[in-house]
Amino acid sequence: MSTTEAPTELLARPKRADARRNYEKVLTAAREAFAEGGEATSLEEIARRAGVGIGTLYRHFPNRQALLEALYVNEVEELSRSADELDDLDPWEALSRWFEGLIGYLATKRALAAELTNYLTPDAALFQACRSSLFSAGEPLLKRAQEAGMVRRDVDFSDVLQMVAAISKNPAASPSQIERILRVALDGLRYSSES
Amino acid sequence: MSTTEAPTELLARPKRADARRNYEKVLTAAREAFAEGGEATSLEEIARRAGVGIGTLYRHFPNRQALLEALYVNEVEELSRSADELDDLDPWEALSRWFEGLIGYLATKRALAAELTNYLTPDAALFQACRSSLFSAGEPLLKRAQEAGMVRRDVDFSDVLQMVAAISKNPAASPSQIERILRVALDGLRYSSES
DNA sequence: GAAATATACGGAGGCACCCTCCGTTTGTCA
DNA sequence: TGACAAACGGAGGGTGCCTCCGTATATTTC
Numbered sequence: 001m002s003t004t005e006a007p008t009e010l011l012a013r014p015k016r017a018d019a020r021r022n023y024e025k026v027l028t029a030a031r032e033a034f035a036e037g038g039e040a041t042s043l044e045e046i047a048r049r050a051g052v053g054i055g056t057l058y059r060h061f062p063n064r065q066a067l068l069e070a071l072y073v074n075e076v077e078e079l080s081r082s083a084d085e086l087d088d089l090d091p092w093e094a095l096s097r098w099f100e101g102l103i104g105y106l107a108t109k110r111a112l113a114a115e116l117t118n119y120l121t122p123d124a125a126l127f128q129a130c131r132s133s134l135f136s137a138g139e140p141l142l143k144r145a146q147e148a149g150m151v152r153r154d155v156d157f158s159d160v161l162q163m164v165a166a167i168s169k170n171p172a173a174s175p176s177q178i179e180r181i182l183r184v185a186l187d188g189l190r191y192s193s194e195s
Numbered sequence: 196m197s198t199t200e201a202p203t204e205l206l207a208r209p210k211r212a213d214a215r216r217n218y219e220k221v222l223t224a225a226r227e228a229f230a231e232g233g234e235a236t237s238l239e240e241i242a243r244r245a246g247v248g249i250g251t252l253y254r255h256f257p258n259r260q261a262l263l264e265a266l267y268v269n270e271v272e273e274l275s276r277s278a279d280e281l282d283d284l285d286p287w288e289a290l291s292r293w294f295e296g297l298i299g300y301l302a303t304k305r306a307l308a309a310e311l312t313n314y315l316t317p318d319a320a321l322f323q324a325c326r327s328s329l330f331s332a333g334e335p336l337l338k339r340a341q342e343a344g345m346v347r348r349d350v351d352f353s354d355v356l357q358m359v360a361a362i363s364k365n366p367a368a369s370p371s372q373i374e375r376i377l378r379v380a381l382d383g384l385r386y387s388s389e390s
Numbered sequence: 391g392a393a394a395t396a397t398a399c400g401g402a403g404g405c406a407c408c409c410t411c412c413g414t415t416t417g418t419c420a
Numbered sequence: 421t422g423a424c425a426a427a428c429g430g431a432g433g434g435t436g437c438c439t440c441c442g443t444a445t446a447t448t449t450c
Binding site: 211212213214237238239249250253257258259 | 406407408409410411412416417418
């Protein structure tokens, strides 16, 4: 029973044993630091927490952006897997449940995503990949609700996703207000324009 | 006809002639630089553009944040004045027209607001002031639409403002998509929960 | 198990940026 | 016009991102 993992991960892990250890140490330290300290954590600080030199950190993540991306990908992968237990619900119910999950996720990743958008254009490969991952999970739910006549037909999944994401990431609103706003916005999906 | 302006401005301008000139030069250079170069412009660069020393820039704006705030306030003041010609419209029409104006404004200020939120908590005095300015302009329009039964009553102006702002500032969506999403979200205001 | 080799480590130092300090200059007022 | 307050400007301190390269360690080979 070797310790080699199957190469299913999207992120290529380094080869040598000490290297892999350090890679994980950095990633973990970064996750913690970002959770605690907000987005302003320096890479020096992360290296210190991880107990490695700054050079080692840069060996694994060629720049700050790369480290953030690695964190981000890790999390999205996890999220997309969580959309398979909703098939037997009422179409509208299934859709809004799924978005609830998404919303909870987004709430914790605010700072990370915000900083990433400083480095990347929204059509960067990374975001494309994440979106397509979310699409394959959520789009069928929307389609189903539209075919059941429970959601207006002049929107597509991208619209809804952007709408929910934008509202959830708004740092100026409290969680309870965000919830209220989302309810309104999602109700907009049910509005039918023939007055 | 003296050149002294009435002290109606929220921002206190400096006293001496050269100082006032330089203050304006910096502010103008900053506005241009941010419009062109995005948010990553350095203060040294702005001072250079304005043709003043870095020390002078810092005399007027004690730090980067202060400069951004000054820019921001300037713009919001301008916006709030623009909401007085809507009284004679249908309540729903008036409300959505006003938000159209707001939306256009927000579109151009994305980068600025985004960077400011890195420095300030959403309840900073600056934002409070801007919000209250927007409130006094927009809240009556919402009230009127609610009393006319054209808008659901379980939302307040803050909700709608945050909703519109969040969607408008979303950098991942194209202008046309943003427009579509806003239409959906604002239609949510008309949805009435008795099914 | 030891030598050879590839791989990884770590921190000094370069560069850019934010900001402070203080000697010099300039506007203002009597 | 002279005196003083106000403002100017840039050298330099501190920190953060990142590079470079001498040192150390894992892995492979014999």
